[in-house]
Amino acid sequence: MPQTGRSGCPINLTLEQLGDRWSLIVIRDIMFGNRRSYGELLAQSEEGIASNILADRLKRLTACGLLTRRPDPEHRQKRIYSLTEAAIQLVPLLAHMAAWGRRHARPSKELSVRAELLEKGGPALWNAFMDELRHLHLGAPRPARSVFGELQAAYEKALARRAR
Amino acid sequence: MPQTGRSGCPINLTLEQLGDRWSLIVIRDIMFGNRRSYGELLAQSEEGIASNILADRLKRLTACGLLTRRPDPEHRQKRIYSLTEAAIQLVPLLAHMAAWGRRHARPSKELSVRAELLEKGGPALWNAFMDELRHLHLGAPRPARSVFGELQAAYEKALARRAR
DNA sequence: TGTAACCACTTGCGCAATGCAAGTGCTCGC
DNA sequence: GCGAGCACTTGCATTGCGCAAGTGGTTACA
Secondary structure (H helix, E strand, O other), rough: OOOOOOOOOHHHHHHOOOOOOOOOHHHHHHHHHHOHHHHHHHHOOOOOHHHHHHHHHHHHHHHHHEEEEEEOOOOOOEEEEEEOOOOOOOOOHHHHHHHHHHHHHOOOHHHHHHHHHHHHHHHHHHHHHHHHHHHHOOOOOOOOOHHHHHHHHHHHHHHHHHHH | OOOOOOOOOHHHHHHHHHOOOOOHHHHHHHHHHOOOOEEEEEEOOOOOOOOOHHHHHHHHHHHHEEEEEOOOOOOOOOOEEEOOHHOOHHHHHHHHHHHHHHOOOOOOOHHHHHHHHHHHHHHHHHHHHHHHHHHHHHHOOOOOOOOOHHHHHHHHHHHHHHHO
């Protein structure tokens, strides 16, 4: 996503920052998968992102203010990536993308369970999730409800169902 | 957007269809600008899309069921592109993209007026707009309210304000 | 009836982005 | 001290993007 500056249209500007095949995948994995380091993002990537592409996207997303990077106090060579408030506000967008894909593409059953919950929960759920992300990434107080836990539990249940 | 089939995740599938810098721009212009032919899309493109890229995107979007193409009864060499129901259901997604871009990028004032209206109107406005698109593109009955007209009027008012 | 403009693309070519595989240099555990 | 882990980087081939020019049919007008 080079800064091309094609026009001042808000949709275009969003596409200039996020309109490629990997940026939102990386944000999705940090957001819904809680992958916080380069290694986790690389090894557990559902889509098999290449290492150089991942490095490039982490750099770009950090540069344009969607991610922050800090050293891990436990492992001196590890870096922890966190979402910024701007990235957290992509939750409704990703929820809509998931809903659209669920309806108009052919998603796998297990992977669309979370999309279904997100769609059914609507804005109330998204806001609760965003509060939780602010806790996990920005140091805000822990909210009462853990949407992340709910999504994860539903996903694992679907996985178990398939394994049987 | 080649069909890469990286994973069955709905977000990934949506990105595989629409995750590039031009596909959603084309849909935006058809949807909000009512550009219905190749020539209109090319000449009035705010971002200056290249002719071969436009041809390619129209072909792809038609192939994957987001657009339909039919001859213009008035001009034998003209083709009219229409949105399908799947594309019309991208309205909330584009509205969120516009809202995010308006908040987190630096949009031009005139071009963000429509985004502001879309955001303030919320799902009720989006649904009214989708009904109108079904009239314009799918032959459904004309709804009472013309969101398209409202958006256009606000945009032109903003343009006039700038011209002064 | 000729001709100029219009229309929907296509082609050629240089450059940038993508993707794979391998490599680098530091750090941690033992 | 040494192998495994970590966060990237590098080289190279393939693919996609973007500009400019071209193509072949159609319409409008003199």
